Each structure stands twice: as C-alpha cells, then as structure tokens.
Amino acid sequence: MDIPTDRSEYLPGFPFKATRAILVVLGLCLLVYSVPVTGTFDQVDPVTRSTSVPLEYTTTGGETEYGTFDIQITTPTTGVATNGSVRIRMQTGWGNPYANTESPPRAPLEVAVIAAPTSWRPERAAREGTVLFANTSTYEQGEYATFERVLHLPASIAPKGVGPTEATLYYYAASNAGTNRFEILRTYTVYRPFWERPRAWGLLAAIVLLGATLPTFNQSVRNRLAEPVQRYADRQWRQDLLSKAQRLDDKFDTETTASAGSPVEQSIQAAPRENLQDWSQRLEQFAVLDQTLSRLPFEELPVARTKVRSLAAQTWSDNDPATASDLNDVLTGIDIGFEVRIRGQSYDGAKLLDQTLADFPSSEDDQLEQAAAEINRFEDARATVEQWSQPSSSPADSGKSKLAVRVDSQVVEPTAIWERLDTILTEGTLDQFCEQAKAVEDFAAKTEPLRSNSGSSHPLSAGQAQDTTIEDACNAVREGDLDAIEKAMVKAEAWVAEQEVAQMFATTDLSHSSIDPTDVQNRVDQARATNDYTRIKSIRDEVMAQLDSTWQPSDLLSLTPTQFEEVLGQLYQRNGYDVQVTQQSGDRGIDAIARNGQRTIAIQAKRYDPNGAGNVSGPEVRNAIGATVQEGADVCVVATSSGFTQDARRAAMETKGVEVQLLSGRDVIEKLSKSQIPNPT
Numbered sequence: 001m002d003i004p005t006d007r008s009e010y011l012p013g014f015p016f017k018a019t020r021a022i023l024v025v026l027g028l029c030l031l032v033y034s035v036p037v038t039g040t041f042d043q044v045d046p047v048t049r050s051t052s053v054p055l056e057y058t059t060t061g062g063e064t065e066y067g068t069f070d071i072q073i074t075t076p077t078t079g080v081a082t083n084g085s086v087r088i089r090m091q092t093g094w095g096n097p098y099a100n101t102e103s104p105p106r107a108p109l110e111v112a113v114i115a116a117p118t119s120w121r122p123e124r125a126a127r128e129g130t131v132l133f134a135n136t137s138t139y140e141q142g143e144y145a146t147f148e149r150v151l152h153l154p155a156s157i158a159p160k161g162v163g164p165t166e167a168t169l170y171y172y173a174a175s176n177a178g179t180n181r182f183e184i185l186r187t188y189t190v191y192r193p194f195w196e197r198p199r200a201w202g203l204l205a206a207i208v209l210l211g212a213t214l215p216t217f218n219q220s221v222r223n224r225l226a227e228p229v230q231r232y233a234d235r236q237w238r239q240d241l242l243s244k245a246q247r248l249d250d251k252f253d254t255e256t257t258a259s260a261g262s263p264v265e266q267s268i269q270a271a272p273r274e275n276l277q278d279w280s281q282r283l284e285q286f287a288v289l290d291q292t293l294s295r296l297p298f299e300e301l302p303v304a305r306t307k308v309r310s311l312a313a314q315t316w317s318d319n320d321p322a323t324a325s326d327l328n329d330v331l332t333g334i335d336i337g338f339e340v341r342i343r344g345q346s347y348d349g350a351k352l353l354d355q356t357l358a359d360f361p362s363s364e365d366d367q368l369e370q371a372a373a374e375i376n377r378f379e380d381a382r383a384t385v386e387q388w389s390q391p392s393s394s395p396a397d398s399g400k401s402k403l404a405v406r407v408d409s410q411v412v413e414p415t416a417i418w419e420r421l422d423t424i425l426t427e428g429t430l431d432q433f434c435e436q437a438k439a440v441e442d443f444a445a446k447t448e449p450l451r452s453n454s455g456s457s458h459p460l461s462a463g464q465a466q467d468t469t470i471e472d473a474c475n476a477v478r479e480g481d482l483d484a485i486e487k488a489m490v491k492a493e494a495w496v497a498e499q500e501v502a503q504m505f506a507t508t509d510l511s512h513s514s515i516d517p518t519d520v521q522n523r524v525d526q527a528r529a530t531n532d533y534t535r536i537k538s539i540r541d542e543v544m545a546q547l548d549s550t551w552q553p554s555d556l557l558s559l560t561p562t563q564f565e566e567v568l569g570q571l572y573q574r575n576g577y578d579v580q581v582t583q584q585s586g587d588r589g590i591d592a593i594a595r596n597g598q599r600t601i602a603i604q605a606k607r608y609d610p611n612g613a614g615n616v617s618g619p620e621v622r623n624a625i626g627a628t629v630q631e632g633a634d635v636c637v638v639a640t641s642s643g644f645t646q647d648a649r650r651a652a653m654e655t656k657g658v659e660v661q662l663l664s665g666r667d668v669i670e671k672l673s674k675s676q677i678p679n680p681t
Contacts, residue, residue: 005280048074051183057107057175064177067107069139073171073185108176110136118166118187125170126182132169234273241268241276244283251290252313264319285321289328296335303334307361311368323365326372330360333375340382340425342389343401343418347425352433353378378430381437385421388440403443405450405477408463408470412477414443420480439480446482449489458489464499465492487533494533497540498524508547515546551669555679556641557609563680564607565591567672568639572601574675590627602633606640616640618647621662625655639663 050072058064116129168187174180242265248254249262261269268279289312298305308331315323334357338349350357356374359367388403392411404413417440424432444451449458459465460473469491476484501524505517520543527535559567569579569592577594594601604624606616621638628636636658638644643664644652652660663671 005277005284048072051171053173053181055109055173055175055181056177056179057109058177059107065107069107069109069173071111071171071173073113108136108138110134110172110174112172113185114170114172115167116170118168120168122170122182122184125168126172129170234276237276237280238268238271241279241283244287248283248286248290248316252309252316254313254317263317267319282319282321285324285328286316289315289324289331292328292331292335296331301334302357303331303361311361320365323368326365326368327361329372330368330375333379336379338378338382341386342421342425345422347422349378349382349425349433352425352428352430356430374430377434381434384437384441388444389418403440405447406461407450407473407477408460408465410474412474414480415478417443417480443480443482447477447485450477458492459496460489460492464496466495469495490533490537494528494536497537498528501540501543504543504547508550508552515543515550551672551677551679553665553669556607556665556668559607559641559680561605561607564641565603565605567677567680568592568603568605568668569594570677571668571671571675572603574677577601590624590631590633593631593633599635600631600633601635601637602628602631604636604638606638606642608640608642615643615645616648616662617645618651621648621651621660625651625658625660628658633658635659635661637661637663639668641665641668 050070053069053071054066055069056064056066111134112131113133114125114129115132116125120129166187169185170182171185172180172182242261245262245265245268249265254262254264271279293309293312298308308327312324312327315327338353340347340349353374356371360371362368389401392398392400392402392404400411400413401418403417404411406412417436421433421436421440424436450461460470463470465473465488469488473485473488473492476488501520505520520539523539524536527533527539556564565581569581572592572594573579577596579592579594581592582590589604590602591605592603594603602624604627606620608614608616616638621644624638625636636655638648638652638661640663644662649662652662
C-alpha cells in the first residue's frame with residue numbers, strides 16, 4: 001500500500017480550483033446557449049410547403065366561380081441570410097362558362113406569410129402577427145407567379161433574455177369573395193444575438209467578476225477557507241498511516257493492545273500534523289523491508305530466516321527506519337549475489353565481503369550500517385568494472401573491451417588493468433577492488449578522446465604523431481599509465497601544432513604582419529628542447545590570433561565599397577579619432593571626417609580592383625583636395641585598394657595649404673594589420 005508523502009493528494013480543489021472550473025463551464029454554456037451560429041433561424045436546409053387551396057372568387061364579369069390555387073412557400077435556411085420564395089398557380093375553374101374560350105376568367109387572390117410567437121393562438125397571430133410577405137394579384141388558369149423575398153425575423157419576436165425562443169410562420173390566402181385559409185407553415189427555434197441582451201451581458205459580467213476576484217483573496221482569507229479542508233485531509237492521512245502500521249504490526253508479529261495498539265500506532269496517533277509526512281516516509285521504508293523479506297529465497301542464502309525476521313521485528317519495534325534501510329540494503333545485496341564478470345570470466349566477489357558478512361545478521365546498529373555501506377561500495381565498483389569490460393559495440397573493434405583505445409591504426413587494450421583486477425578478485429580486498437574500479441573510471445575519462453567508438457579525431461588516434469610518440473602511447477595504454485598517456489597525447493597535439501604553424505608561414509603573406517617567423521621557430525625549438533609541449537600549442541594559438549588580424553591583399557577586394565569605408569573609419573577610431581561618415585555621394589564627395597581636437601582629416605575611399613578600374617587618377621585626387629578645402633579640414637586622405645597614377649602623386653605633391661596623404665592598397669593593409677582591425681568578411 002502506497003501512502004502519499006504530501007497532504008495535497010488528500011486535498012480537494014474546493015473552494016478555489018473547483019469554483020474556478022465551475023465558473024468557466026458556466027461561462028462557456030452561456031455563450032454556446034446564447035450566440036447564434038450563422039443567423040436568426042436554427043434550420044440548416046430550406047423547406048418547401050406545397051398546398052392546394054380551393055377558394056370561391058368573383059370574376060370581372062360578376063360571376064361566382066370556384067378555383068384551386070397551388071401555393072408553394074419556401075422558408076429560409078437561416079433567416080436574415082437566405083431568400084424565401086412564394087410560388088402561386090391557378091389550376092382549374094369550376095362552373096366557368098368561359099373555361100373553353102380564348103379568354104378564360106381571371107381570379108384575384110391575396111397571399112401573405114406571417115410570423116408570430118408560437119405561444120399565440122392562430123386568431124391572434126392572424127390579427128397581430130408580423131407580415132413577412134404579402135402580394136395581391138389576379139391569376140389566369142395555369143399561370144405561375146413566383147416572388148423572391150428575404151424573410152427577416154422581426155425584432156418583436158426575438159427573445160429578450162438568455163436562451164432561445166420559438167416562433168411560427170403562417171400562410172394566409174384569401175379571395176375577393178371573402179373565403180380564406182390560414183394555416184401553419186413551420187415552427188422555428190429562434191435566437192437573438194448575445195450582444196443585444198442586457199440581462200445576458202449582466203450575467204456574464206457577474207461570472208467574470210466572481211471568477212476574477214475569488215482566487216485573489218488575501219492570504220489570511222485563503223488560509224481561513226483552506227484550514228477546515230486541510231484538517232479533514234490530515235484526518236484521512238493519519239487514518240491511512242494507522243491502517244498501514246496495523247498491517248506492518250501483523251507482518252512483524254508485534255505485540256499490540258486492543259485499546260491503544262502498538263507503540264508505533266500510538267506514536268502516529270499522538271504525532272503533530274506537521275510530522276505526518278515524516279511518518280509516511282518511515283512506514284514506506286519498513287514496507288520496502290517487508291517486501292524484500294517476502295521475496296528472498298532464504299533457503300538459497302547464507303543467512304537464517306528466523307534471525308533476519310527477528311532483527312527486522314526489533315527494528316520495527318524500535319521505530320528505527322535508518323536501520324531498516326541498512327538491513328534492506330544488505331539483504332538485497334545478498335539476494336543479487338556477488339559474482340563479477342570481467343571480459344567473459346566470472347569471479348566470486350563474496351570473498352571481498354567475507355569479513356563484512358561474518359557477523360551478519362547482527363542487532364548491533366553500527367555493524368549493520370557498516371555491512372550496508374560495504375555492500376553498496378562493492379555494488380558501485382562492480383557496476384563500473386563490468387560496464388567497461390563489456391565488448392565494444394564497434395564491429396571493427398571485435399574482441400576488444402569498451403575500455404580499449406585507438407592509437408594510430410591500432411586498438412590497444414589496457415591489459416595491466418585487467419590483470420590487476422584478476423589478482424584483486426582472487427586474493428585481494430574490497431578496498432583494493434574499489435580503488436581499482438576508480439582507476440578504471442579515471443582511465444576511461446582520461447582516454448575518451450582516443451576511444452575507438454567516440455568519433456574523436458585526436459592527432460594520436462588519427463596517426464598524426466611521430467612514430468616514437470605512437471609507440472610510447474601504446475606502451476602507456478597497455479600499462480594503464482595515465483601520466484604517460486597524457487604526455488603522449490600532448491606531444492601529438494604539439495607536433496600537429498608545429499605543422500600548422502609551418503603551413504601558415506608557407507601560405508600567408510607576412511610582409512604586413514608583426515610576426516617574426518624566425519622568432520616563432522626559435523620559441524618552438526626551445527619549448528621542444530625542454531619538453532614543454534603545452535607551450536608549443538600556446539605559441540600556435542598566439543600565431544593564429546595574430547594572423548586573424550593580419551590583412552592580405554585579396555582581403556580588400558572582398559570588401560564592398562561601404563565595408564571599405566567602414567574599416568577605414570575603424571582604423572582612425574583605433575588611433576584616437578572621432579569619425580563621422582558624411583552623407584555626400586559620388587567621386588567629388590568626402591566619405592568620412594575624422595577629428596581628434598587638434599586636426600581634422602577628410603577621408604576619400606576608392607575601393608578599386610587593380611585588374612578592373614585600375615589606379616586612382618590625378619583629377620580624382622584634385623577633386624578630393626577641393627572637397628577637403630570646402631569642409632575646412634587640415635588633411636586630405638585618399639585611400640584606395642589599388643594604387644595611384646603618376647599624375648595623382650604629382651597633384652598631391654603640388655598642393656599647398658592642405659596636407660595630402662595617398663594610401664595605396666599595400667599602405668592600407670599595413671595600417672589595418674598593425675592596428676588589428678578585424679576583417680568583416
């Protein structure tokens with residue numbers, strides 16, 4: 001029997017959750033009940049009512065005749081949105097002397113469709129009903145007349161409050177001789193739009209207001225409302241705990257009194273409400289112990305049922321859940337057994353626990369606690385060892401354990417670790433076994449980058465290392481020497497770092513960089529000579545960071561004209577200038593103004609492809625100088641991604657009053673590299 005450990009499972013949602021749910025349901029019902037789906041009437045399909053009406057009428061010549069009128073009235077689908085129709089035909093005439101002549105008599109007829117509440121009598125409906133359609137015409141024999149109308153429901157019939165009402169449609173037919181017919185066509189369930197009902201609006205507003213305010217009572221009000229419910233929940237909870245305690249009394253053969261029960265029951269009965277959760281957890285622990293005792297095949301275990309039962313009963317009587325937990329751990333461990341399987345071979349791990357289990361079962365709490373702790377240590381160590389000794393799931397590593405690692409093209413097994421475990425399980429102690437399991441765990445974590453099924457591309461596993469390093473790594477793995485393995489891994493990484501540095505120097509233009517290849521190589525040689533392989537990787541990272549901010553000639557060509565202007569602005573900002581991009585455009589404009597309080601520099605950017613537009617010409621430089629003078633700047637800078645013609649350089653030299661600086665593509669690259677301006681591409 002499971003006992004809840006929290007009173008919330010006994011608490012009903014009332015008065016908060018249930019009340020809010022009820023209000024939501026009421027609101028939904030109100031909306032569904034009151035709001036029409038598509039129109040005024042509730043029908044889905046139009047219905048045609050056809051009837052033959054015999055009426056006496058007076059002809060234009062004064063004769064009294066009898067005729068039959070075929071009247072068909074189609075009522076609308078949903079009232080305001082659909083046409084209804086009235087179709088009338090005169091079929092025959094009796095006693096008509098002109099029936100066979102070319103000029104048959106004409107019969108006058110009045111037809112109407114009337115709507116009225118269903119509760120009205122037909123007489124009142126005929127007298128006070130709302131006429132939806134009316135027509136007076138004279139019909140010849142066999143003549144049809146059809147009248148299409150939109151039959152609107154009058155507002156006087158629609159319901160005023162919440163919910164629908166019923167309305168009835170009648171048809172009325174009469175002749176000029178005073179004969180008539182008044183009959184029911186059909187009855188509708190009629191809705192009125194929700195927004196036209198003040199009482200319905202008031203009801204909805206009241207529901208919304210109640211639902212909004214009830215959950216927001218202040219905490220004291222909520223506590224006063226919830227306290228009676230919580231007291232009821234605690235009574236139910238305590239009763240369930242007592243019921244469970246009685247059952248455990250029977251299980252552990254505890255002596256009880258008819259009036260007060262066992263000591264545990266008495267304690268539960270006297271416990272404060274705030275302690276019920278603790279008692280629930282205690283009883284659950286004893287229930288788990290009882291289930292273990294019921295499950296164990298004692299005839300197959302090296303313990304006596306009577307002694308264990310006696311110890312469990314004593315634990316229950318003493319109300320000691322901690323000892324019950326320890327006893328359960330020991331029994332569970334004994335039940336599972338202590339066999340250890342390593343790479344297909346079985347070992348009897350019970351030898352490691354002989355001393356621990358020698359005095360079991362014992363009523364000494366400290367001995368039982370120690371036994372439980374030792375068994376738990378053994379279980380954790382066994383799980384670790386068996387996990388890593390399982391065969392690898394990779395087909396390429398068939399026959400190897402999960403602990404094996406890849407070095408170059410080989411999958412190497414840590415044989416020394418398995419040999420050490422074999423010795424420990426044969427003649428060692430539990431402490432040694434747990435220590436070796438920790439070593440297995442450390443080895444697995446340290447060599448994960450080399451694990452054959454980890455998908456790693458570590459230089460050592462990928463064969464990117466010197467032969468001596470690979471050989472040292474294989475030996476270190478076999479010996480389980482973590483320090484030697486880590487050293488080999490770092491050496492392999494350092495070797496790759498050296499190759500990467502050499503490759504970067506061979507493929508990168510360093511003429512605009514502050515990097516000195518000779519100095520870098522000397523630092524690498526010195527680090528290798530002192531076996532400082534970590535330093536080699538740091539040098540590689542340092543060189544890569546420097547090269548990231550080193551511009552190449554092709555980098556300028558990859559920039560758009562706008563990006564070229566932006567990096568020039570960043571260049572002057574890095575050197576302490578406040579840069580403002582101008583709004584001018586075209587070759588005669590200045591692209592940016594740089595100020596530092598002492599001098600003002602006008603910058604003209606010319607992003608040209610040396611193989612396309614070519615070099616900046618003399619007229620372009622003179623235009624930039626003129627624009628600089630108009631801006632009132634001290635210095636005119638013309639920067640390009642290509643170069644300058646001789647005429648452009650002559651124009652710069654001959655200019656007086658304004659300093660002119662011409663920055664070719666190589667000049668720009670050098671300044672950007674030294675200032676470490678990032679490349680936006």
